[in-house]
Amino acid sequence: MKDKLWVLLCMIIVFGLGAGTMYFIGNKYLNKPEKTTKEIVEKRDVTITDNTGISEAVDKVYNTVVMIKTYRNGRIYGSGSGVIYKIDDKFGYIMTNYHVVDESTSIKVRFYNEEELDGKVMGGDKWLDIAIVRVDKKDYLKKAEIGSSDKLKMGDTVFAVGTPVGEEYYNTITRGIVSGIDRKVTLSVETKEDWVMKAIQVDAAINPGNSGGPLFNASGEVVGINSVKLIDSKIEGMGFSIKIEDAMEYATTFENGKEIERPLLGIRLVNTSNYDYGVEVISIEKNSGAEKSDLKAGDIIIKIGKEKIINQAYLKYVLYSYKVGDKIEVTYLRGGKEQKTEVTLTKNNG
Numbered sequence: 001m002k003d004k005l006w007v008l009l010c011m012i013i014v015f016g017l018g019a020g021t022m023y024f025i026g027n028k029y030l031n032k033p034e035k036t037t038k039e040i041v042e043k044r045d046v047t048i049t050d051n052t053g054i055s056e057a058v059d060k061v062y063n064t065v066v067m068i069k070t071y072r073n074g075r076i077y078g079s080g081s082g083v084i085y086k087i088d089d090k091f092g093y094i095m096t097n098y099h100v101v102d103e104s105t106s107i108k109v110r111f112y113n114e115e116e117l118d119g120k121v122m123g124g125d126k127w128l129d130i131a132i133v134r135v136d137k138k139d140y141l142k143k144a145e146i147g148s149s150d151k152l153k154m155g156d157t158v159f160a161v162g163t164p165v166g167e168e169y170y171n172t173i174t175r176g177i178v179s180g181i182d183r184k185v186t187l188s189v190e191t192k193e194d195w196v197m198k199a200i201q202v203d204a205a206i207n208p209g210n211s212g213g214p215l216f217n218a219s220g221e222v223v224g225i226n227s228v229k230l231i232d233s234k235i236e237g238m239g240f241s242i243k244i245e246d247a248m249e250y251a252t253t254f255e256n257g258k259e260i261e262r263p264l265l266g267i268r269l270v271n272t273s274n275y276d277y278g279v280e281v282i283s284i285e286k287n288s289g290a291e292k293s294d295l296k297a298g299d300i301i302i303k304i305g306k307e308k309i310i311n312q313a314y315l316k317y318v319l320y321s322y323k324v325g326d327k328i329e330v331t332y333l334r335g336g337k338e339q340k341t342e343v344t345l346t347k348n349n350g
Contacts, residue, residue, distance in 0.1 A: 054159055057220035058173055063112045064144035065171055065213060067163040068096055068119065068133065070104035077104055081162030081213030082133060083222060084143045085251070092141040093255060094133040095247060096212030097227055098124040101131050109135050112171065123254030126189055127262075127320060129197070129227050130247045131212075132254040144214060147221025149200060149243040152178050160204045160226055160239075162213030169209075176204030176237070185240050186313050187228065196317035199240035200224045206239030215241040263324045263345035266290035269301070269312060277310045278302040278333065287346075294341035295332065302338075303331035319345075 064084050070077045080100030086093040094109065101107060107119035117135040124131025135141075152158075159175040180201030189195045202215065206229040215224035224241030250260055266288020272280040278300040284290050295301075301309055305328060307318045322328060324347045331340050 054157065054175060054218055057216060057218055058159070058161075060220040061144055061161065061214070061216055062171060063140075063142045065112075065161040066094060067110040067167065067170055068094070068100055068212065069108040069110065069116075070101055071106045071108070072103065073105055079163065079166070079209055080211045081209065081226070082109070083161075083214035083225075084141055085146060085222070085248075086255075087137060087141055087143050089137070091134045091137055092143070093122075093251075094119070094135065095214075095225060095251065096131055096133060097225065098126050098129045098131040100212045101133065102126065107133060109133065110167070110170070111140060113140055115140065123257050123259065125250065125254070125260050127195055127316075128246065128250065128260070129242060130225065130250065130254070132251060134255075144216075145221045146244060146248060147217055147219070147223045149181075149223040149245060152181060152200065152217065152223060154178055154181065157218040158200075158202055158204060158215055158223065159218075160202070160206060160210060160213060160215050160241075162210035162226065164205075164207035164209040166209065172210075174205040174210075176202050179203050179238070183240060184314075184317070185228065194313050194316065196313045197227065197240070197242065198246070198317075199227065199242055202239050202241060203237035204239060205237070206241075210239075261324055262320055262348040263322050263326065264288060264348035265315075265319055265343060266346065267295065269315070271311045272300050275300060275302075275333070277308065279309060279312055279315050281332075289344040289346050293330070293343045294339070295330065295343070296334070298334070300333040301330055302333060304328055324348075 066082045068080045068082050080096055082094040082096035084092050085095050101121050108116050109119040110116050119133040119135050122132045122134050156178045158178055159173055161171055161173055163170045164172055183199050183201045185197050185199055187195045187197055206226050210226050213226050214222045215226055217223050223244050225247050226241045229239040266285040267290045268282040269279045272278045281295055281297050281299045283297055304318045309315045322345055324345055326345050328343055329340055330343050
């Protein structure tokens with residue numbers, strides 16, 4: 001009997017100790033209120049900041065963007081946008097698209113303070129779609145900071161500043177992300193689909209009048225010049241900007257009224273219908289680099305260097321990445337067999 005009482009007493013003690021321990025644990029861990037976000041942040045020494053806005057960057061650059069009004073024979077012809085990228089002792093220099101100022105007989109430039117100045121087109125290039133406009137220096141001119149498109153990553157925040165539609169929407173801000181890098185967009189410059197532009201793809205709204213305006217990164221640095229957008233009832237948010245490095249490479253050339261010296265391959269060609277890609281040589285021009293090569297009429301050019309030639313537009317795009325005097329390797333098909341030859345590029349006087 002005593003043994004049974006002793007066992008019962010031990011069980012009561014063990015149960016009591018267990019219950020007490022569980023109560024202690026539950027009270028300390030399970031029933032304790034959760035730490036606030038502030039306590040956790042302070043504990044881990046972390047600072048939370050709101051980096052979703054771009055208002056500071058916009059304030060930094062807003063006065064560097066201008067509206068360009070083009071006139072033909074005294075009448076308003078069109079409008080676009082531009083950005084001040086350089087100011088010297090006498091002038092301010094504005095970068096815009098070539099197609100904005102092409103065929104205009106005079107230009108007016110409107111600034112953030114509603115002042116207007118006469119602008120002079122110093123030079124430009126229709127293939128690059130960049131032109132330089134010069135205005136007299138004024139105290140209110142402010143230049144933008146040039147950044148680097150090479151540092152852009154997919155998904156980075158970017159924003160465009162420009163005057164879409166008309167003057168009532170002067171310097172509209174549109175924000176988006178980098179949707180693609182080094183996109184190759186086929187455009188019509190002289191004939192249908194005759195040029196390929198390497199560009200930054202963005203989903204920020206790019207509307208008529210935004211052409212020539214700057215594309216900024218989240219720090220307020222110019223990373224591109226807005227040029228085109230895809231227009232179709234089934235397409236939304238596909239705009240393209242010329243990389244700022246490509247535009248700035250020839251800025252000084254245009255400032256001095258000079259043109260880009262384009263290389264000449266020296267052939268007449270058409271897009272081939274016998275293959276999925278490539279261009280067919282129709283004839284060889286006299287006194288050209290091609291005349292001194294192995295190329296003949298009927299050959300199908302499929303590569304220049306390591307670049308695949310899809311059609312005439314791609315051939316011109318690849319060709320214009322070289323300079324006069326460069327020697328290039330041309331891969332072609334003759335009778336279905338792949339062959340190679342070397343061509344020295346000459347000056348294109350056309």
